[in-house]
Amino acid sequence: MKDEQRPKQRRTAPLLLLISAPSGGGKTTLCRQLLKARPGMVRAVTCTTRPPREGERNGVDYYFLSPADFLKRVQAGHFLEHATVYGNSYGLLKSELLGKLRAGKDVLLNVDVQGAATIREQAGAELELKGALVTIFLTPTSLAEIGRRLRNRRADAPAAIDKRLSVARQEIAQWKHFDYLMVSGTKRDDLRRALAIIEAEKMRVERSPAPEFREQAVDGQA
Numbered sequence: 698m699k700d701e702q703r704p705k706q707r708r709t710a711p712l713l714l715l716i717s718a719p720s721g722g723g724k725t726t727l728c729r730q731l732l733k734a735r736p737g738m739v740r741a742v743t744c745t746t747r748p749p750r751e752g753e754r755n756g757v758d759y760y761f762l763s764p765a766d767f768l769k770r771v772q773a774g775h776f777l778e779h780a781t782v783y784g785n786s787y788g789l790l791k792s793e794l795l796g797k798l799r800a801g802k803d804v805l806l807n808v809d810v811q812g813a814a815t816i817r818e819q820a821g822a823e824l825e826l827k828g829a830l831v832t833i834f835l836t837p838t839s840l841a842e843i844g845r846r847l848r849n850r851r852a853d854a855p856a857a858i859d860k861r862l863s864v865a866r867q868e869i870a871q872w873k874h875f876d877y878l879m880v881s882g883t884k885r886d887d888l889r890r891a892l893a894i895i896e897a898e899k900m901r902v903e904r905s906p907a908p909e910f911r912e913q914a915v916d917g918q919a
Contacts, residue, residue, distance in 0.1 A: 710904040711798050712895065713820075713829040714738075715806040717813040719865035721846040722835050723881050728807045730888045735895070738803040741793055744770070747785035760790075777826075778808070778815040789816070791823065798829055803895075810834075810868040817874070831898050833891065834875035840866060 714731075718724035732738055744760040746767050755761050762770070767786050771779060779788030789806075797804045808816065813832060820826035837843050843865050847858045872878050877894055881887055898904065 708801070708906065709899045711801055711829060712803045712831055712898055712904075713794060713798060713806065713826060714803065714895065715808060715813055715816060715830060715832045716835060716891075717808055717810050717832070717875070718835040719810065719843060719868040720861045721843040721850075721865070722837060723846075723884075723887065724807055724835050726884060727835060727887050727891060728805055730884065731805060731891055734888060734892060735803065738805055739797055740805045740807070741789060741797070743793075744776075744779075744788045744790060745785060746787075760793075777819045777823075778812050780812065791826075795823075795825060798825060804829075810871050814871070814874065828903070831877075831894070832875040833877045833879055833894060834872045835879045835881055835887070836869055836872065837881045840869075 716724045716728055728740070732740060742756065742758070742760060744762050744767060746762055746764045749755065749759070749761050753759065764786070767779075767788065770776060770788065770790070775790055775792065776788040777791045777794065779786060781787075789808075789812075794804055806816070817830070817832065820830050837846065840862055844858065844862055847861055879887065879890055
C-alpha cells in the first residue's frame with residue numbers, strides 16, 4: 698500500500714483512567730500491566746512529605762515536598778485530592794493531570810476508594826477532568842479471596858488483616874459509584890478487559906474527531 702493510501706491515525710481525546718479496588722484487590726498489578734501494554738499511557742505522579750527511599754527519584758516516583766511546601770499547596774487549592782497516612786501527607790496536583798492530558802497523554806490513576814470519591818467530586822468542577830475521567834472498580838470474587846491474598850503477602854499481622862477485611866467490605870459497597878465493575882479473574886483476563894474498556898471509551902463520539910472520507914474514483918472515472 699502506498700503511503701498516501703494508508704489510513705491516518707485518528708487522534709482521540711486523552712483519558713484520565715482511574716482504577717480503584719479494596720486492599721488486596723489487584724489494582725497495582727493491573728496498573729503495571731496497563732503501562733506496559735500501552736506505551737502512550739503515563740501514570741500520575743503524586744506529592745508526598747515522606748523522605749525518598751533508596752532508588753526513588755523526584756518527579757518520577759513522587760514529588761518530594763517539605764511539610765511547609767505541602768501545606769502551602771493545600772491552602773492554595775492546588776491539590777485535586779490529598780490525605781495524611783501514618784504521619785505523611787500525599788496529594789495529587791491538578792496541574793499534574795491537566796499538563797499531561799493537554800499534552801495528549803492518557804493518564805492512569807491508582808487510588809483507594811476514598812480517594813476515588815474525592816477525585817470524582819473535585820473533577821466535576823473541572824470540565825477538562827470531568828470529560829476525560831473514566832473509573833473502574835476492580836474487586837476479587839469474595840472477601841475470602843481478599844483475605845487469602847493479604848495473608849500471602851506476609852506483610853501484616855492477623856489483627857491488621859482482619860481490619861483490612863472490615864474496610865474492604867465497606868469499600869466493595871461503593872462499586873455502584875464507578876463507571877465499570879470488573880470482578881477480577883486471571884491477570885491476563887483483567888488486562889484484556891481493561892484494554893477493551895479503554896478502546897470503547899476512545900470510540901465515544903465526544904472523544905473522537907470527525908471522520909474524514911477520501912474521494913475515490915468510481916466506475917473507472919478519474
